């Protein structure tokens with residue numbers, strides 16, 4: 001794990017938020033301080049969209065020598081859970097960010113937040129409304145029509161105070177009353193038409209238990225939490241743009257009375273991340289988990305941080321992705337291919353290479369001695385000379401990829417076919433002599449010969465067009481490989497209001513159970529990452545058992561065929 005996130009994060013080029021912060025510093029605003037926060041609601045696991053917000057909040061703080069808090073926005077008890085709190089902490093840490101001792105919960109402030117509500121009533125700026133939810137909606141008006149004042153709007157201060165206290169005491173059922181700010185029912189901004197500050201919820205909270213029967217709304221609790229923590233720049237996604245006047249109203253109307261406020265925070269909105277072929281709605285992701293359409297929040301097909309981690313993504317790749325997509329004010333959709341490209345680029349630099357045969361067919365080298373085993377030298381990472389080399393056992397019986405052989409090959413098939421030659425990676429040139437089939441016509445074995453003078457290395461003189469990977473049959477580990485495709489079929493799974501859950505790709509998981517790997521891979525620890533030559537980047541899954549490793553394919557290799565031929569010729573010693 002990387003604890004110096006700010007330093008390790010790729011230098012993000014400037015964006016409109018960083019420019020605003022720099023300008024505020026120049027103007028001496030906020031006393032020259034920069035303090036941000038990442039405020040997840042613990043009602044689900046974090047996803048790649050949250051990673052964008054995390055990199056932005058922690059990144060801005062780091063760039064301006066400021067601080068960033070982790071704050072759980074736990075104002076809605078119904079959907080929140082400690083499991084989510086713990087997963088969020090783990091994921092933010094894993095991404096490489098450190099909130100030091102500044103982890104807070106909005107629920108820590110419930111008493112203060114409540115006190116400010118009484119203050120607003122006393123100041124004539126809030127009242128208890130007793131209309132039903134339907135009536136409130138009706139009174140609110142529409143975008144084109146102003147709203148109407150509630151008959152309870154001019155209720156006496158003492159009466160509202162009494163009702164709020166009794167709401168708190170649990171004397172009324174859910175929905176009987178709400179506390180509303182007294183702002184302007186004719187405001188062109190619907191959020192300013194006497195917004196709800198408190199509602200009755202007879203629900204246990206994962207931290208405060210049964211202490212509260214009323215819970216503050218996000219719009220009311222968030223600016224207060226920010227001001228209490230001394231947040232200077234409250235960065236959020238675009239859907240809150242129309243809420244900003246209410247954010248400012250809360251800050252302005254409470255500041256004088258609230259001696260605890262440490263700042264006059266300002267809200268800044270940016271466009272959320274949308275990614276093709278996936279969804280970011282926590283509600284929908286939860287539905288996938290609950291309906292067992294995936295194996296859990298950390299299913300490697302999920303766009304969650306936990307899923308990406310299990311899939312084999314590195315925190316560096318995710319941070320690099322966030323830096324590349326940048327931060328803007330306009331919504332757009334990022335191509336999933338960019339995310340895959342960044343992890344490929346990162347793993348290319350550091351994943352050790354190995355040979356793994358996904359769907360094996362047996363090769364018997366008839367002119368290779370029965371009992372002989374020799375060692376050939378293989379390069380661990382052509383991108384990193386310091387990774388060194390390893391010895392691979394070579395023997396008479398090998399496995400090669402079934403699809404690297406064709407009985408009647410088309411032109412330009414440079415792999416193995418009857419009578420043709422191919423190079424075995426790091427080893428000899430192999431020639432196919434005969435094909436053995438079972439009664440059903442399935443190929444069971446390829447009888448081959450090798451050229452003893454063709455060992456790959458500086459003295460190798462003979463060249464053939466193709467190179468294929470292999471493992472020695474007597475020295476192979478069995479493994480299960482899980483190959484993934486997109487979880488959803490369409491680029492925009494929720495398009496036109498359709499339920500994304502009806503758009504699942506039935507072929508998103510391909511379990512390959514009979515794979516053969518280099519023996520050393522059987523003991524690789526969960527989380528270790530490799531490049532299986534020509535097959536992609538793989539990561540050891542926690543489902544692995546002694547002698548029964550399971551690997552997830554993180555991503556395929558682009559253009560692997562062209563590359564390996566060229567590189568094999570250049571860099572193999």
Ligand code: ATP
Nearest residue numbers: 039040041049050052053236237272273274280282
């Ligand atoms: P919901 O509120 O529907 O439960 P949410 O995705 O907004 O879901 P939060 O826990 O409120 O979840 O999000 C925490 C922070 O992450 C918020 O500041 C939010 O703006 C930000 N965030 C959420 N989704 C994205 C996204 N796709 N791209 C960028 N930031 C996001």
Ligand code: MG
Nearest residue numbers: 039040041218
């Ligand atoms: Mg939210």
